[in-house]
Amino acid sequence: MLKKSALLTISLAAMLTASLAAAADTTPEDAKAYRTSVMTTLRGHIGAASMYVRELVDDNGFLEAHAEGLANGARELKHIFPAGSDVDDSEALPVIWEEPEEFQKAINNAEKATAAFREVVSGGDKAAIARAFRDVGAACRGCHDRFRVDTD
């Protein structure tokens, strides 16, 4: 019996290499636009959470919601890079589909880091929250380093 991690690897690799034709009504442009929306959402949660981490605002009770949104968005990453969706002004680099296992490692890191962030946020320890947020940032950068057009 395959181990869970092996199954995940296989399923992600299959998803990354699957043709968009498998999604009957989804054009490459649709897939790219959806990905952009998810990424924009993630960016919003990160930006909001960072304001708390930097002690520029007080937690008004919604930091957990941002952490939850961040973790959920990160879990979705593995589903929003179908092959063929690097269209228009997509910032996704071809290496995503050329080296799916490497890409999977990078998004797994993001998923783990955001899940850990969600956990510590619920605990309320500010120092731990700041450390976990830093790890989220490192995971984001780790993915952007190799798999995204440099946009700074």
Next chain:
Amino acid sequence: MTGFASILTDLRSLASLAAAGVLFAAPPVHADENLIERGKYLIHAGGCVTCHTTEGDEAVPFAGGRALESPFGTFYTPNITPDRRTGIGNWSDDDFVRAFWDGVNPSGEDYFPAFPFTSYTGVTRADLLAMKAYLFSLDPVERANREHDLPFMMSSRRAAGAWKSRYFNAGRFQPDSSQSEEWNRGAYLVRHLGHCGECHTPRTRLGAIRDTHELRGNSDGPGDEKMPNITADPDAGIGRWSLKDIEYFLDIGMLPDGDFTGGSMSSVIDDNTSRLTTEDRLAMATYLKSVK
């Protein structure tokens, strides 16, 4: 692609060179611990470890071997551990200082500006000797340097000398008395030790930094990266960022809109700016906010 900026690194795509053959020799005599600690801080502020460490899990810090690809050929960074045969273990204090201030090796040969002496020339002797003390506190690593892979016209050190005679002006950082201490500290870090302009200032076709366009971005950056404008221009640059925004970016790599940097700047964050004190990052931000 133009510009020696691209020499500074293709930080991701370079082939891993060998930690193979790396041997550890006898430990060196250590200098004063406080000096070493200060040197370690300055070495990180200077971004030395990134370029002088090859890629790969087996890479030994400061043992060199990283390939720096450029339009002028591929440069391989040297071993700067204190190994006497393959590193800088035989260098005197003056040898070390001259390398940074004048861009020459102990034999008097000119360095190519892949080594950013054009910026480092402003660093103080005291800081350089602290950096040397730190490097000499490390375990010496026997790892032979690799010859640069350069086209015929570039293969001679004379080419480097000709370039220097035309484009290089040696000189220490001169504080501006009309500015704050914080601004001057930031200018020192940005212009010299941190050598930000090596990537972020555009260059001429022959690789000379365009001083009149300081930090206005470089469309031909390392590894084909577009290096952004980081002046105080509110539209083209980072003028809308607060000091704290810039400081935080230098700390963890997050832009004010929640995005995270990637590419070579990510390594700069990891190896360089995140290792600095908040005060030094704010000083850098103060200076950057003044660059028009």
